[in-house]
Amino acid sequence: ADVAGKTAFITGGANGIGLGIARALVGAGAKVVIADIRESALAEAKASLGADDRVETVQLDVTDRPGFARAADQAEARFGKIHLLIGNAGVGIMGPIVDARYDDWDWAMGVNFGGVINGLVTILPRIRAHGEGGQIVTTSSQSALIPIPFSATYTAAKAAVLGLSEAIRGELAAENIGVSAFMPGPVQSNIAMSGELRPDEFKADSGYVKREEELERRPISPLWMTPDEVGERVLAGIRANDLYILTHPEFAKGMRTRFDAILASMPDEPINQERAEAIGFLLGN
Numbered sequence: 001a002d003v004a005g006k007t008a009f010i011t012g013g014a015n016g017i018g019l020g021i022a023r024a025l026v027g028a029g030a031k032v033v034i035a036d037i038r039e040s041a042l043a044e045a046k047a048s049l050g051a052d053d054r055v056e057t058v059q060l061d062v063t064d065r066p067g068f069a070r071a072a073d074q075a076e077a078r079f080g081k082i083h084l085l086i087g088n089a090g091v092g093i094m095g096p097i098v099d100a101r102y103d104d105w106d107w108a109m110g111v112n113f114g115g116v117i118n119g120l121v122t123i124l125p126r127i128r129a130h131g132e133g134g135q136i137v138t139t140s141s142q143s144a145l146i147p148i149p150f151s152a153t154y155t156a157a158k159a160a161v162l163g164l165s166e167a168i169r170g171e172l173a174a175e176n177i178g179v180s181a182f183m184p185g186p187v188q189s190n191i192a193m194s195g196e197l198r199p200d201e202f203k204a205d206s207g208y209v210k211r212e213e214e215l216e217r218r219p220i221s222p223l224w225m226t227p228d229e230v231g232e233r234v235l236a237g238i239r240a241n242d243l244y245i246l247t248h249p250e251f252a253k254g255m256r257t258r259f260d261a262i263l264a265s266m267p268d269e270p271i272n273q274e275r276a277e278a279i280g281f282l283l284g285n
């Protein structure tokens with residue numbers, strides 16, 4: 001999709017990757033609305049982007065559905081139409097599966113997957129209504145393809161985001177709405193600070209909450225990619241309407257290993273042609 005003169009609504013845009021995407025889009029001539037739960041970070045993000053006439057901020061918890069509709073109204077009131085939805089807000093939730101309790105699952109799925117769903121339900125109809133086309137970008141993760149040990153809740157949500165994005169791509173193509181699943185590897189960001197965002201309602205039945213302070217002290221390597229580097233990759237992926245936007249070739253070997261194992265598990269039998277025709281619409285080839 002074209003981005004110059006278009007409006008992008010970016011969730012989780014006040015820090016890290018979302019801010020990197022915002023910077024790339026502003027640089028390419030887009031208008032951006034950065035929506036984030038961290039009110040104080042929004043002002044800083046806006047100042048760092050410059051281009052005040054093309055940047056709007058809105059405080060939003062992506063799990064708040066009425067709030068999402070109000071944020072979209074605000075975006076439209078400021079810039080008219082929304083063309084690009086960047087469903088990027090996410091929280092890093094880690095811990096062994098044996099300690100995962102309902103509050104951990106509900107928070108992880110609610111923000112990391114539910115936030116993307118809420119963006120889609122709120123904003124897709126608005127993109128369709130103006131008929132100018134657009135782009136849906138979801139921030140999944142490399143972990144959707146190579147699961148991270150000791151992060152089942154996070155991995156499950158990111159795999160769901162990938163599946164959702166793949167499933168809707170074909171459906172929206174006819175309306176000139178592209179879909180890209182963004183699956184970054186390690187990027188320098190504030191994600192280790194996610195624990196400070198855990199709402200009180202998800203603390204009582206959590207096996208992870210106590211560990212979240214330790215996570216905040218986890219060092220970030222300067223060798224990890226920068227938000228601005230990944231922002232430029234996302235911009236290129238949007239322009240090319242790439243279904244998959246990846247960042248780290250280092251993961252290729254692991255991905256091949258995984259997919260070879262999946263293929264090796266197929267029944268080793270000749271293809272049944274009649275059955276193939278009967279299920280043809282599912283085959284993807």
Ligand code: NAI
Binds near residue numbers: 014
């Ligand atoms: P970050 O913590 O720097 O940025 C995430 C932003 O989302 C923050 O500004 C935060 O305030 C906001 N946010 C969190 N919960 C929210 C909510 N309920 N409603 C609205 N905003 C909310 O972290 P980062 O790394 O930039 O994360 C962005 C996305 O990238 C996330 O979806 C994350 O899972 C994903 N990701 C990050 C990787 C990394 O290595 N940093 C790797 C793969 C994926």
